[in-house]
Amino acid sequence: MSASCYLCGGTSTTARKGAVRDDPSLAILECTACGLVALSSREHISDDHYANSGMHTAVATTMEEWLRTCEDDDQRRFAMLAPALTNSRVLDFGCGAGGFLRKAxxxxxxxxxxxxxxxxxEHWAQQIRIHASLAEAGGGYDLITAFHVIEHLPDPRSILQDLAACLAPGGRLILEVPSSQDALLTLYDNEAFQHFTYWSQHLYLFNPETLRQLATQAGxxxxxxQQLQRYSLANHCYWLSKGRPGGHKRWAFLDTPELTRAYAAALAAVGHCDTIIAHVEAS
Ligand SMILES: [Zn+2]
Structure with a gap:
Protein backbone atom coordinates (compact mmCIF):
# COMPACT_ATOMS: atom_id res chain seq x y z
CA MET A 1 0.00 0.00 0.00
CA SER A 2 2.72 2.47 0.86
CA ALA A 3 6.47 2.67 0.45
CA SER A 4 8.94 2.41 3.30
CA CYS A 5 8.66 4.34 6.56
CA TYR A 6 9.75 7.99 6.23
CA LEU A 7 11.66 7.77 9.49
CA CYS A 8 13.26 4.32 9.74
CA GLY A 9 12.83 2.82 6.29
CA GLY A 10 10.86 -0.10 7.72
CA THR A 11 8.29 -1.71 5.47
CA SER A 12 5.98 -3.30 8.02
CA THR A 13 2.97 -1.33 9.21
CA THR A 14 -0.27 -1.92 11.04
CA ALA A 15 -3.41 -0.05 10.11
CA ARG A 16 -4.78 2.01 12.97
CA LYS A 17 -8.44 1.87 13.87
CA GLY A 18 -10.60 4.74 12.70
CA ALA A 19 -10.73 6.79 9.53
CA VAL A 20 -9.45 10.05 8.04
CA ARG A 21 -12.47 12.30 8.50
CA ASP A 22 -12.17 14.20 5.21
CA ASP A 23 -10.78 11.40 3.05
CA PRO A 24 -11.77 7.85 4.01
CA SER A 25 -9.71 6.46 1.11
CA LEU A 26 -6.55 7.18 3.14
CA ALA A 27 -5.33 4.58 5.63
CA ILE A 28 -3.64 5.45 8.93
CA LEU A 29 -0.50 3.37 9.15
CA GLU A 30 1.74 2.81 12.16
CA CYS A 31 5.28 1.59 11.52
CA THR A 32 5.82 -1.58 13.53
CA ALA A 33 9.55 -0.84 13.83
CA CYS A 34 9.65 2.80 15.00
CA GLY A 35 6.03 3.72 15.76
CA LEU A 36 5.72 6.61 13.30
CA VAL A 37 2.09 7.13 12.29
CA ALA A 38 1.67 8.24 8.68
CA LEU A 39 -1.12 8.49 6.16
CA SER A 40 -0.97 5.97 3.34
CA SER A 41 -0.49 8.73 0.76
CA ARG A 42 0.84 12.28 0.79
CA GLU A 43 0.01 13.05 -2.82
CA HIS A 44 -3.08 15.09 -1.93
CA ILE A 45 -0.87 17.91 -0.60
CA SER A 46 0.14 19.94 -3.65
CA ASP A 47 2.83 22.64 -3.64
CA ASP A 48 0.38 25.55 -3.52
CA HIS A 49 -2.13 23.81 -1.23
CA TYR A 50 -1.57 26.02 1.84
CA ALA A 51 -1.05 29.27 -0.09
CA ASN A 52 -4.64 29.07 -1.23
CA SER A 53 -6.16 28.54 2.22
CA GLY A 54 -6.45 24.83 1.42
CA MET A 55 -6.17 23.94 5.08
CA HIS A 56 -9.61 25.35 5.79
CA THR A 57 -12.67 23.50 4.68
CA ALA A 58 -15.14 24.81 2.12
CA VAL A 59 -15.72 28.23 3.68
CA ALA A 60 -12.57 29.68 5.21
CA THR A 61 -13.12 31.36 8.56
CA THR A 62 -12.55 35.11 8.76
CA MET A 63 -9.24 36.32 10.20
CA GLU A 64 -11.02 37.60 13.33
CA GLU A 65 -12.73 34.26 13.92
CA TRP A 66 -9.48 32.40 13.29
CA LEU A 67 -7.62 34.58 15.81
CA ARG A 68 -10.39 34.09 18.37
CA THR A 69 -10.28 30.29 18.13
CA CYS A 70 -6.50 30.35 18.65
CA GLU A 71 -6.50 32.78 21.58
CA ASP A 72 -6.15 30.16 24.35
CA ASP A 73 -3.26 28.41 22.61
CA ASP A 74 -1.58 31.72 21.75
CA GLN A 75 -1.79 32.86 25.37
CA ARG A 76 -0.52 29.52 26.75
CA ARG A 77 2.45 29.55 24.37
CA PHE A 78 3.22 33.17 25.13
CA ALA A 79 3.13 32.51 28.88
CA MET A 80 5.36 29.43 28.52
CA LEU A 81 7.93 31.20 26.37
CA ALA A 82 7.81 34.75 27.74
CA PRO A 83 11.26 34.57 29.39
CA ALA A 84 12.84 33.30 26.16
CA LEU A 85 10.95 35.83 24.04
CA THR A 86 12.02 38.88 25.98
CA ASN A 87 14.48 41.02 23.99
CA SER A 88 15.00 38.17 21.51
CA ARG A 89 14.77 37.84 17.77
CA VAL A 90 11.83 35.49 17.27
CA LEU A 91 10.57 33.64 14.23
CA ASP A 92 7.24 31.80 14.25
CA PHE A 93 7.34 29.32 11.39
CA GLY A 94 3.86 28.55 10.05
CA CYS A 95 2.42 31.36 12.16
CA GLY A 96 -1.19 30.76 11.13
CA ALA A 97 -3.41 33.73 11.94
CA GLY A 98 -0.50 35.47 13.70
CA GLY A 99 -1.97 35.62 17.20
CA PHE A 100 1.20 34.36 18.88
CA LEU A 101 3.32 36.96 17.06
CA ARG A 102 0.92 39.71 18.09
CA LYS A 103 1.72 38.84 21.71
CA ALA A 104 5.40 38.03 21.17
CA GLU A 122 -2.09 40.76 3.71
CA HIS A 123 -3.91 41.09 7.03
CA TRP A 124 -0.76 42.02 9.01
CA ALA A 125 0.96 43.87 6.17
CA GLN A 126 1.64 47.12 8.08
CA GLN A 127 2.12 45.61 11.53
CA ILE A 128 3.99 42.30 11.56
CA ARG A 129 6.60 41.18 9.06
CA ILE A 130 5.38 37.86 7.70
CA HIS A 131 7.33 36.17 4.94
CA ALA A 132 6.04 33.74 2.36
CA SER A 133 9.03 31.44 2.76
CA LEU A 134 11.76 30.59 5.21
CA ALA A 135 14.40 31.66 2.71
CA GLU A 136 13.06 35.24 2.84
CA ALA A 137 13.19 35.31 6.66
CA GLY A 138 16.98 35.14 6.84
CA GLY A 139 18.79 33.87 9.96
CA GLY A 140 20.21 34.72 13.36
CA TYR A 141 17.05 34.01 15.39
CA ASP A 142 17.30 33.39 19.14
CA LEU A 143 14.00 31.53 19.22
CA ILE A 144 12.15 29.76 16.44
CA THR A 145 8.72 28.30 17.09
CA ALA A 146 6.68 25.88 14.98
CA PHE A 147 3.30 25.16 16.55
CA HIS A 148 1.37 22.36 14.85
CA VAL A 149 3.27 22.75 11.61
CA ILE A 150 5.71 19.93 10.96
CA GLU A 151 3.02 17.24 10.98
CA HIS A 152 1.62 18.94 7.86
CA LEU A 153 4.88 18.73 5.89
CA PRO A 154 5.76 15.91 3.51
CA ASP A 155 9.47 16.24 4.42
CA PRO A 156 9.71 17.51 8.02
CA ARG A 157 13.36 16.40 8.38
CA SER A 158 14.64 18.80 5.74
CA ILE A 159 12.54 21.63 7.22
CA LEU A 160 14.08 20.99 10.65
CA GLN A 161 17.51 21.28 9.08
CA ASP A 162 16.51 24.56 7.44
CA LEU A 163 15.07 25.90 10.70
CA ALA A 164 18.20 24.93 12.65
CA ALA A 165 20.27 26.83 10.09
CA CYS A 166 18.26 30.00 10.90
CA LEU A 167 19.14 29.89 14.61
CA ALA A 168 21.63 32.25 16.19
CA PRO A 169 24.43 30.56 18.17
CA GLY A 170 22.79 29.16 21.32
CA GLY A 171 19.33 29.70 19.84
CA ARG A 172 16.43 27.38 20.53
CA LEU A 173 13.73 25.75 18.44
CA ILE A 174 10.31 24.84 19.90
CA LEU A 175 8.24 22.23 18.09
CA GLU A 176 4.65 21.58 19.19
CA VAL A 177 2.82 18.68 17.52
CA PRO A 178 -0.27 16.57 18.19
CA SER A 179 0.68 13.28 19.86
CA SER A 180 0.02 9.92 18.25
CA GLN A 181 -0.55 8.65 21.81
CA ASP A 182 -3.56 10.88 22.61
CA ALA A 183 -5.46 9.10 25.41
CA LEU A 184 -8.69 9.05 23.42
CA LEU A 185 -6.91 7.19 20.61
CA THR A 186 -4.60 4.71 22.26
CA LEU A 187 -5.64 4.49 25.90
CA TYR A 188 -9.43 4.82 25.96
CA ASP A 189 -9.67 3.46 22.40
CA ASN A 190 -12.62 5.75 21.67
CA GLU A 191 -14.14 4.73 18.37
CA ALA A 192 -15.95 8.02 17.72
CA PHE A 193 -12.75 9.99 18.29
CA GLN A 194 -10.82 7.61 16.04
CA HIS A 195 -13.23 8.59 13.26
CA PHE A 196 -12.99 12.29 14.08
CA THR A 197 -9.42 13.34 14.73
CA TYR A 198 -7.45 11.93 11.81
CA TRP A 199 -7.20 14.53 9.07
CA SER A 200 -5.82 14.47 5.54
CA GLN A 201 -3.62 17.49 6.40
CA HIS A 202 -1.83 15.64 9.21
CA LEU A 203 0.57 13.53 7.19
CA TYR A 204 2.44 12.29 10.26
CA LEU A 205 1.72 11.87 13.95
CA PHE A 206 4.67 11.67 16.32
CA ASN A 207 5.28 10.35 19.81
CA PRO A 208 8.27 11.45 21.92
CA GLU A 209 10.48 8.69 20.51
CA THR A 210 9.72 9.33 16.83
CA LEU A 211 10.00 13.09 17.32
CA ARG A 212 13.38 12.56 18.96
CA GLN A 213 14.46 10.32 16.09
CA LEU A 214 13.35 12.92 13.53
CA ALA A 215 15.41 15.57 15.32
CA THR A 216 18.45 13.31 15.48
CA GLN A 217 18.21 12.60 11.76
CA ALA A 218 17.99 16.34 11.11
CA GLY A 219 21.21 16.81 13.06
CA GLN A 226 7.30 17.61 27.35
CA GLN A 227 3.77 16.27 27.46
CA LEU A 228 0.98 18.82 27.23
CA GLN A 229 -2.77 18.24 27.51
CA ARG A 230 -4.81 20.79 25.55
CA TYR A 231 -8.24 19.22 26.02
CA SER A 232 -9.84 18.89 29.40
CA LEU A 233 -11.38 16.19 31.56
CA ALA A 234 -14.87 17.40 30.59
CA ASN A 235 -13.97 17.05 26.90
CA HIS A 236 -12.78 13.49 27.45
CA CYS A 237 -15.77 12.46 29.58
CA TYR A 238 -18.07 13.77 26.87
CA TRP A 239 -16.28 11.81 24.15
CA LEU A 240 -16.51 8.65 26.25
CA SER A 241 -20.16 9.21 27.07
CA LYS A 242 -21.62 10.82 23.95
CA GLY A 243 -18.99 10.19 21.27
CA ARG A 244 -18.91 13.84 20.36
CA PRO A 245 -16.68 16.91 20.75
CA GLY A 246 -17.60 20.00 22.75
CA GLY A 247 -17.60 18.57 26.27
CA HIS A 248 -15.27 21.28 27.52
CA LYS A 249 -18.14 23.70 26.84
CA ARG A 250 -21.14 21.54 27.74
CA TRP A 251 -19.70 20.03 30.90
CA ALA A 252 -17.46 22.93 31.87
CA PHE A 253 -18.43 22.45 35.53
CA LEU A 254 -15.90 19.59 35.61
CA ASP A 255 -13.02 21.77 34.57
CA THR A 256 -12.05 23.34 37.84
CA PRO A 257 -8.42 24.51 37.90
CA GLU A 258 -7.51 21.73 40.36
CA LEU A 259 -9.08 18.94 38.31
CA THR A 260 -7.67 20.28 35.06
CA ARG A 261 -4.16 20.38 36.47
CA ALA A 262 -4.39 16.98 38.13
CA TYR A 263 -5.87 15.29 35.05
CA ALA A 264 -3.21 16.72 32.74
CA ALA A 265 -0.49 15.60 35.16
CA ALA A 266 -1.97 12.09 35.34
CA LEU A 267 -2.03 11.79 31.53
CA ALA A 268 1.49 13.21 31.25
CA ALA A 269 2.77 10.63 33.75
CA VAL A 270 1.67 7.78 31.47
CA GLY A 271 2.62 9.52 28.20
CA HIS A 272 -0.91 9.93 26.90
CA CYS A 273 -1.33 13.69 26.54
CA ASP A 274 -2.76 14.98 23.26
CA THR A 275 0.26 17.19 22.50
CA ILE A 276 4.03 17.01 22.75
CA ILE A 277 6.52 19.87 22.74
CA ALA A 278 10.18 19.45 21.84
CA HIS A 279 12.85 21.93 22.91
CA VAL A 280 15.68 21.68 20.42
CA GLU A 281 19.07 23.26 19.81
CA ALA A 282 21.35 23.18 16.80
CA SER A 283 24.22 20.85 17.55
ZN1 LIG B 1 9.45 3.41 11.00
Missing part, protein backbone atom coordinates in the same frame (compact mmCIF):
# COMPACT_ATOMS: atom_id res chain seq x y z
CA UNK A 105 6.18 41.40 19.65
CA UNK A 106 5.16 43.15 22.88
CA UNK A 107 8.31 41.78 24.58
CA UNK A 108 10.60 40.57 21.77
CA UNK A 109 13.27 42.67 20.10
CA UNK A 110 11.89 41.46 16.79
CA UNK A 111 9.02 39.07 15.99
CA UNK A 112 8.51 37.85 12.45
CA UNK A 113 6.58 35.02 10.87
CA UNK A 114 6.57 32.69 7.95
CA UNK A 115 3.18 31.74 6.58
CA UNK A 116 2.25 30.31 3.22
CA UNK A 117 -1.33 31.44 3.47
CA UNK A 118 -1.58 34.67 1.51
CA UNK A 119 -4.37 36.45 3.37
CA UNK A 120 -2.44 36.29 6.65
CA UNK A 121 0.41 38.27 5.12
CA UNK A 220 19.71 18.85 15.89
CA UNK A 221 19.88 18.21 19.63
CA UNK A 222 16.78 17.57 21.73
CA UNK A 223 17.00 19.25 25.14
CA UNK A 224 13.60 18.08 26.39
CA UNK A 225 10.28 16.72 25.22
Missing amino acids: RTVAAEAVGVELERRVR VRVIAI
Whole structure:
Protein backbone atom coordinates (compact mmCIF):
# COMPACT_ATOMS: atom_id res chain seq x y z
CA MET A 1 0.00 0.00 0.00
CA SER A 2 2.72 2.47 0.86
CA ALA A 3 6.47 2.67 0.45
CA SER A 4 8.94 2.41 3.30
CA CYS A 5 8.66 4.34 6.56
CA TYR A 6 9.75 7.99 6.23
CA LEU A 7 11.66 7.77 9.49
CA CYS A 8 13.26 4.32 9.74
CA GLY A 9 12.83 2.82 6.29
CA GLY A 10 10.86 -0.10 7.72
CA THR A 11 8.29 -1.71 5.47
CA SER A 12 5.98 -3.30 8.02
CA THR A 13 2.97 -1.33 9.21
CA THR A 14 -0.27 -1.92 11.04
CA ALA A 15 -3.41 -0.05 10.11
CA ARG A 16 -4.78 2.01 12.97
CA LYS A 17 -8.44 1.87 13.87
CA GLY A 18 -10.60 4.74 12.70
CA ALA A 19 -10.73 6.79 9.53
CA VAL A 20 -9.45 10.05 8.04
CA ARG A 21 -12.47 12.30 8.50
CA ASP A 22 -12.17 14.20 5.21
CA ASP A 23 -10.78 11.40 3.05
CA PRO A 24 -11.77 7.85 4.01
CA SER A 25 -9.71 6.46 1.11
CA LEU A 26 -6.55 7.18 3.14
CA ALA A 27 -5.33 4.58 5.63
CA ILE A 28 -3.64 5.45 8.93
CA LEU A 29 -0.50 3.37 9.15
CA GLU A 30 1.74 2.81 12.16
CA CYS A 31 5.28 1.59 11.52
CA THR A 32 5.82 -1.58 13.53
CA ALA A 33 9.55 -0.84 13.83
CA CYS A 34 9.65 2.80 15.00
CA GLY A 35 6.03 3.72 15.76
CA LEU A 36 5.72 6.61 13.30
CA VAL A 37 2.09 7.13 12.29
CA ALA A 38 1.67 8.24 8.68
CA LEU A 39 -1.12 8.49 6.16
CA SER A 40 -0.97 5.97 3.34
CA SER A 41 -0.49 8.73 0.76
CA ARG A 42 0.84 12.28 0.79
CA GLU A 43 0.01 13.05 -2.82
CA HIS A 44 -3.08 15.09 -1.93
CA ILE A 45 -0.87 17.91 -0.60
CA SER A 46 0.14 19.94 -3.65
CA ASP A 47 2.83 22.64 -3.64
CA ASP A 48 0.38 25.55 -3.52
CA HIS A 49 -2.13 23.81 -1.23
CA TYR A 50 -1.57 26.02 1.84
CA ALA A 51 -1.05 29.27 -0.09
CA ASN A 52 -4.64 29.07 -1.23
CA SER A 53 -6.16 28.54 2.22
CA GLY A 54 -6.45 24.83 1.42
CA MET A 55 -6.17 23.94 5.08
CA HIS A 56 -9.61 25.35 5.79
CA THR A 57 -12.67 23.50 4.68
CA ALA A 58 -15.14 24.81 2.12
CA VAL A 59 -15.72 28.23 3.68
CA ALA A 60 -12.57 29.68 5.21
CA THR A 61 -13.12 31.36 8.56
CA THR A 62 -12.55 35.11 8.76
CA MET A 63 -9.24 36.32 10.20
CA GLU A 64 -11.02 37.60 13.33
CA GLU A 65 -12.73 34.26 13.92
CA TRP A 66 -9.48 32.40 13.29
CA LEU A 67 -7.62 34.58 15.81
CA ARG A 68 -10.39 34.09 18.37
CA THR A 69 -10.28 30.29 18.13
CA CYS A 70 -6.50 30.35 18.65
CA GLU A 71 -6.50 32.78 21.58
CA ASP A 72 -6.15 30.16 24.35
CA ASP A 73 -3.26 28.41 22.61
CA ASP A 74 -1.58 31.72 21.75
CA GLN A 75 -1.79 32.86 25.37
CA ARG A 76 -0.52 29.52 26.75
CA ARG A 77 2.45 29.55 24.37
CA PHE A 78 3.22 33.17 25.13
CA ALA A 79 3.13 32.51 28.88
CA MET A 80 5.36 29.43 28.52
CA LEU A 81 7.93 31.20 26.37
CA ALA A 82 7.81 34.75 27.74
CA PRO A 83 11.26 34.57 29.39
CA ALA A 84 12.84 33.30 26.16
CA LEU A 85 10.95 35.83 24.04
CA THR A 86 12.02 38.88 25.98
CA ASN A 87 14.48 41.02 23.99
CA SER A 88 15.00 38.17 21.51
CA ARG A 89 14.77 37.84 17.77
CA VAL A 90 11.83 35.49 17.27
CA LEU A 91 10.57 33.64 14.23
CA ASP A 92 7.24 31.80 14.25
CA PHE A 93 7.34 29.32 11.39
CA GLY A 94 3.86 28.55 10.05
CA CYS A 95 2.42 31.36 12.16
CA GLY A 96 -1.19 30.76 11.13
CA ALA A 97 -3.41 33.73 11.94
CA GLY A 98 -0.50 35.47 13.70
CA GLY A 99 -1.97 35.62 17.20
CA PHE A 100 1.20 34.36 18.88
CA LEU A 101 3.32 36.96 17.06
CA ARG A 102 0.92 39.71 18.09
CA LYS A 103 1.72 38.84 21.71
CA ALA A 104 5.40 38.03 21.17
CA ARG A 105 6.18 41.40 19.65
CA THR A 106 5.16 43.15 22.88
CA VAL A 107 8.31 41.78 24.58
CA ALA A 108 10.60 40.57 21.77
CA ALA A 109 13.27 42.67 20.10
CA GLU A 110 11.89 41.46 16.79
CA ALA A 111 9.02 39.07 15.99
CA VAL A 112 8.51 37.85 12.45
CA GLY A 113 6.58 35.02 10.87
CA VAL A 114 6.57 32.69 7.95
CA GLU A 115 3.18 31.74 6.58
CA LEU A 116 2.25 30.31 3.22
CA GLU A 117 -1.33 31.44 3.47
CA ARG A 118 -1.58 34.67 1.51
CA ARG A 119 -4.37 36.45 3.37
CA VAL A 120 -2.44 36.29 6.65
CA ARG A 121 0.41 38.27 5.12
CA GLU A 122 -2.09 40.76 3.71
CA HIS A 123 -3.91 41.09 7.03
CA TRP A 124 -0.76 42.02 9.01
CA ALA A 125 0.96 43.87 6.17
CA GLN A 126 1.64 47.12 8.08
CA GLN A 127 2.12 45.61 11.53
CA ILE A 128 3.99 42.30 11.56
CA ARG A 129 6.60 41.18 9.06
CA ILE A 130 5.38 37.86 7.70
CA HIS A 131 7.33 36.17 4.94
CA ALA A 132 6.04 33.74 2.36
CA SER A 133 9.03 31.44 2.76
CA LEU A 134 11.76 30.59 5.21
CA ALA A 135 14.40 31.66 2.71
CA GLU A 136 13.06 35.24 2.84
CA ALA A 137 13.19 35.31 6.66
CA GLY A 138 16.98 35.14 6.84
CA GLY A 139 18.79 33.87 9.96
CA GLY A 140 20.21 34.72 13.36
CA TYR A 141 17.05 34.01 15.39
CA ASP A 142 17.30 33.39 19.14
CA LEU A 143 14.00 31.53 19.22
CA ILE A 144 12.15 29.76 16.44
CA THR A 145 8.72 28.30 17.09
CA ALA A 146 6.68 25.88 14.98
CA PHE A 147 3.30 25.16 16.55
CA HIS A 148 1.37 22.36 14.85
CA VAL A 149 3.27 22.75 11.61
CA ILE A 150 5.71 19.93 10.96
CA GLU A 151 3.02 17.24 10.98
CA HIS A 152 1.62 18.94 7.86
CA LEU A 153 4.88 18.73 5.89
CA PRO A 154 5.76 15.91 3.51
CA ASP A 155 9.47 16.24 4.42
CA PRO A 156 9.71 17.51 8.02
CA ARG A 157 13.36 16.40 8.38
CA SER A 158 14.64 18.80 5.74
CA ILE A 159 12.54 21.63 7.22
CA LEU A 160 14.08 20.99 10.65
CA GLN A 161 17.51 21.28 9.08
CA ASP A 162 16.51 24.56 7.44
CA LEU A 163 15.07 25.90 10.70
CA ALA A 164 18.20 24.93 12.65
CA ALA A 165 20.27 26.83 10.09
CA CYS A 166 18.26 30.00 10.90
CA LEU A 167 19.14 29.89 14.61
CA ALA A 168 21.63 32.25 16.19
CA PRO A 169 24.43 30.56 18.17
CA GLY A 170 22.79 29.16 21.32
CA GLY A 171 19.33 29.70 19.84
CA ARG A 172 16.43 27.38 20.53
CA LEU A 173 13.73 25.75 18.44
CA ILE A 174 10.31 24.84 19.90
CA LEU A 175 8.24 22.23 18.09
CA GLU A 176 4.65 21.58 19.19
CA VAL A 177 2.82 18.68 17.52
CA PRO A 178 -0.27 16.57 18.19
CA SER A 179 0.68 13.28 19.86
CA SER A 180 0.02 9.92 18.25
CA GLN A 181 -0.55 8.65 21.81
CA ASP A 182 -3.56 10.88 22.61
CA ALA A 183 -5.46 9.10 25.41
CA LEU A 184 -8.69 9.05 23.42
CA LEU A 185 -6.91 7.19 20.61
CA THR A 186 -4.60 4.71 22.26
CA LEU A 187 -5.64 4.49 25.90
CA TYR A 188 -9.43 4.82 25.96
CA ASP A 189 -9.67 3.46 22.40
CA ASN A 190 -12.62 5.75 21.67
CA GLU A 191 -14.14 4.73 18.37
CA ALA A 192 -15.95 8.02 17.72
CA PHE A 193 -12.75 9.99 18.29
CA GLN A 194 -10.82 7.61 16.04
CA HIS A 195 -13.23 8.59 13.26
CA PHE A 196 -12.99 12.29 14.08
CA THR A 197 -9.42 13.34 14.73
CA TYR A 198 -7.45 11.93 11.81
CA TRP A 199 -7.20 14.53 9.07
CA SER A 200 -5.82 14.47 5.54
CA GLN A 201 -3.62 17.49 6.40
CA HIS A 202 -1.83 15.64 9.21
CA LEU A 203 0.57 13.53 7.19
CA TYR A 204 2.44 12.29 10.26
CA LEU A 205 1.72 11.87 13.95
CA PHE A 206 4.67 11.67 16.32
CA ASN A 207 5.28 10.35 19.81
CA PRO A 208 8.27 11.45 21.92
CA GLU A 209 10.48 8.69 20.51
CA THR A 210 9.72 9.33 16.83
CA LEU A 211 10.00 13.09 17.32
CA ARG A 212 13.38 12.56 18.96
CA GLN A 213 14.46 10.32 16.09
CA LEU A 214 13.35 12.92 13.53
CA ALA A 215 15.41 15.57 15.32
CA THR A 216 18.45 13.31 15.48
CA GLN A 217 18.21 12.60 11.76
CA ALA A 218 17.99 16.34 11.11
CA GLY A 219 21.21 16.81 13.06
CA VAL A 220 19.71 18.85 15.89
CA ARG A 221 19.88 18.21 19.63
CA VAL A 222 16.78 17.57 21.73
CA ILE A 223 17.00 19.25 25.14
CA ALA A 224 13.60 18.08 26.39
CA ILE A 225 10.28 16.72 25.22
CA GLN A 226 7.30 17.61 27.35
CA GLN A 227 3.77 16.27 27.46
CA LEU A 228 0.98 18.82 27.23
CA GLN A 229 -2.77 18.24 27.51
CA ARG A 230 -4.81 20.79 25.55
CA TYR A 231 -8.24 19.22 26.02
CA SER A 232 -9.84 18.89 29.40
CA LEU A 233 -11.38 16.19 31.56
CA ALA A 234 -14.87 17.40 30.59
CA ASN A 235 -13.97 17.05 26.90
CA HIS A 236 -12.78 13.49 27.45
CA CYS A 237 -15.77 12.46 29.58
CA TYR A 238 -18.07 13.77 26.87
CA TRP A 239 -16.28 11.81 24.15
CA LEU A 240 -16.51 8.65 26.25
CA SER A 241 -20.16 9.21 27.07
CA LYS A 242 -21.62 10.82 23.95
CA GLY A 243 -18.99 10.19 21.27
CA ARG A 244 -18.91 13.84 20.36
CA PRO A 245 -16.68 16.91 20.75
CA GLY A 246 -17.60 20.00 22.75
CA GLY A 247 -17.60 18.57 26.27
CA HIS A 248 -15.27 21.28 27.52
CA LYS A 249 -18.14 23.70 26.84
CA ARG A 250 -21.14 21.54 27.74
CA TRP A 251 -19.70 20.03 30.90
CA ALA A 252 -17.46 22.93 31.87
CA PHE A 253 -18.43 22.45 35.53
CA LEU A 254 -15.90 19.59 35.61
CA ASP A 255 -13.02 21.77 34.57
CA THR A 256 -12.05 23.34 37.84
CA PRO A 257 -8.42 24.51 37.90
CA GLU A 258 -7.51 21.73 40.36
CA LEU A 259 -9.08 18.94 38.31
CA THR A 260 -7.67 20.28 35.06
CA ARG A 261 -4.16 20.38 36.47
CA ALA A 262 -4.39 16.98 38.13
CA TYR A 263 -5.87 15.29 35.05
CA ALA A 264 -3.21 16.72 32.74
CA ALA A 265 -0.49 15.60 35.16
CA ALA A 266 -1.97 12.09 35.34
CA LEU A 267 -2.03 11.79 31.53
CA ALA A 268 1.49 13.21 31.25
CA ALA A 269 2.77 10.63 33.75
CA VAL A 270 1.67 7.78 31.47
CA GLY A 271 2.62 9.52 28.20
CA HIS A 272 -0.91 9.93 26.90
CA CYS A 273 -1.33 13.69 26.54
CA ASP A 274 -2.76 14.98 23.26
CA THR A 275 0.26 17.19 22.50
CA ILE A 276 4.03 17.01 22.75
CA ILE A 277 6.52 19.87 22.74
CA ALA A 278 10.18 19.45 21.84
CA HIS A 279 12.85 21.93 22.91
CA VAL A 280 15.68 21.68 20.42
CA GLU A 281 19.07 23.26 19.81
CA ALA A 282 21.35 23.18 16.80
CA SER A 283 24.22 20.85 17.55
ZN1 LIG B 1 9.45 3.41 11.00
